[in-house]
Amino acid sequence: MFKIAIVSAAGGVGRSTLTASLAILLAQREIAVLALDFDPQNLLSTLFGSGEASLGGLLPDFLTKKEFGKSALVNSNGVACLPFGRANETSLVTFEQHLRAEPEWLSKCIAQIDYPSEAFLLIDTSRLPSLYARQAIVAADLVLAVLAPDARSLALLPAVEATLSRCAPGSQLIYVVNGLDSTRTLQNDLLARFRSTLQMRLSPYPVHRDEAIPRAVANRTNLQSLSPDSLVAHDLNGLLNWLLAGPASSLDGKV
Ligand SMILES: Nc1ncnc2c1ncn2[C@@H]1O[C@H](COP(=O)(O)OP(=O)(O)OP(=O)(O)O)[C@@H](O)[C@H]1O
Ligand SMILES: [Mg+2]
Numbered sequence: 001m002f003k004i005a006i007v008s009a010a011g012g013v014g015r016s017t018l019t020a021s022l023a024i025l026l027a028q029r030e031i032a033v034l035a036l037d038f039d040p041q042n043l044l045s046t047l048f049g050s051g052e053a054s055l056g057g058l059l060p061d062f063l064t065k066k067e068f069g070k071s072a073l074v075n076s077n078g079v080a081c082l083p084f085g086r087a088n089e090t091s092l093v094t095f096e097q098h099l100r101a102e103p104e105w106l107s108k109c110i111a112q113i114d115y116p117s118e119a120f121l122l123i124d125t126s127r128l129p130s131l132y133a134r135q136a137i138v139a140a141d142l143v144l145a146v147l148a149p150d151a152r153s154l155a156l157l158p159a160v161e162a163t164l165s166r167c168a169p170g171s172q173l174i175y176v177v178n179g180l181d182s183t184r185t186l187q188n189d190l191l192a193r194f195r196s197t198l199q200m201r202l203s204p205y206p207v208h209r210d211e212a213i214p215r216a217v218a219n220r221t222n223l224q225s226l227s228p229d230s231l232v233a234h235d236l237n238g239l240l241n242w243l244l245a246g247p248a249s250s251l252d253g254k255v
Contacts, residue, residue, distance in 0.1 A: 001034075002248055003110065003121045005140035009128045009156035009163075013148040014178035017213055018239075019124035020047035020079075024222050025240045027078035032119035034072060034080045038106065038136050039126045040092055042084040048075040049220040057085020058109075059095055068109035077222055099131045107139040120248075128163050137167045142247055145175045147194060149187035149206070157197070174247050176239055177206040205238030 006015045019035055026033040037044035037057065045054045056071045072082040087095075099105055110121065125136040137143055145160050147153040164173045175198050181187055194202055210232035216223045223233055 001110075001113070001115050001117060001119050001121050002142070003123065003140045004142045004144055004243075004248070005123045005125060005133075005136035006144050006146060007125060007128055007133050007137065007160070008146040008153070009159050010148060010150075010152045011127045013146045013153065014207070015127070015146050016044055016047055016124050018144070018146055018176065018178060018207070018236075019122045020044060021213075021223060021236050022240055022243075023079040023081075023120075023122050024048070024077045024224065025236060026120050026122075028224065032080075032116050034069075034082060034113070034115060034119065034121050036082045036110075036121060036123045037084040038123050038132050040084055040087045040132070041126075042086065044124050045075070045081050045083045047217055048077055048079060048081055049217075049222070050075065051220065053086070054083035055086045057083035059085040059087050059091060061085070062095060062098070063091055067112075069113045096131055099135055103135065104138055106135040110139050128160060134163070134167050137164060137171065140168070140171060143168070143171055143173045144243075145173060147175055147177050149177050149180050149184075149190045149194075151190070154190060154193065172247060174201050174203065174243075176203040179209045180206040181209045203239050203242050205235050205242055207235040207239060208232050 006019045008015050023033045023035040035044060042053045042057065058068065058071065061068065061071055069082060071085065072080045074080045123136040123140060126132040143164055164171060175194065177191055177194060180191060191206060208231050210230055212223055212227035212230050212232060216226045219226065227233060
């Protein structure tokens with residue numbers, strides 16, 4: 001299974017959006033995919049068109065000692081999604097104590113999932129630094145870091161690089177810019193700056209800002225159905241092609 005963790009140091013830059021969008025595109029290409037929500041916000045399943053956040057998921061399963069992955073459900077997009085599940089303060093304290101004591105907990109759980117070796121696992125997680133992001137990075141073969149075209153993401157870039165080299169020095173770290181408005185000079189300048197700094201590690205397909213993304217969620221559909229010919233649909237396909245042809249093609253696909 002190819003395991004990709006989607007991370008960022010800044011919040012709200014589109015980690016969950018890109019996780020869901022890439023998962024839907026993989027499913028549309030008939031590639032098996034599991035989207036794993038490793039963020040207590042528990043919002044990933046809503047991005048696949050379910051109106052409400054899921055009650056069940058990996059946290060309730062952990063607390064009741066159920067097998068990891070049993071709460072994954074295949075949604076109308078053909079994506080299997082394992083929600084985080086409903087959390088409260090007490091359950092999170094217990095869970096986070098466990099994550100602190102066992103930094104490879106997620107990695108070990110994923111190794112037990114019975115999934116085809118050519119399948120993809122996309123892990124959405126809390127922003128860095130967090131116990132959740134750290135576990136996701138340790139579990140992943142490839143880390144995809146999301147950048148907004150703003151000064152905050154630029155300033156936080158060294159923190160992302162440092163976290164990866166600390167948590168998983170052997171893992172590959174690649175980047176994508178999300179939410180680009182090409183009419184804004186500052187954003188184009190920042191994109192150029194990211195390109196010169198990151199070079200081949202930055203996806204050549206920045207994902208443009210497009211209201212069709214939140215509209216698809218609000219209308220409980222997906223971007224490909226709502227706006228198949230949009231620039232952002234083209235960007236996302238380009239991003240996935242780049243991942244499959246380059247960074248993800250070199251993964252060894254070990255479970
Ligand atoms: N390319 C885009 N164009 C327009 N809106 C976008 C785009 N990407 C994300 N958004 C919107 O930005 C908001 C934040 O996105 P998202 O929830 O995916 O970010 P996140 O990094 O997962 O945030 P958090 O740190 O809260 O987990 C959402 O309302 C989403 O619909
Ligand atoms: Mg999110």
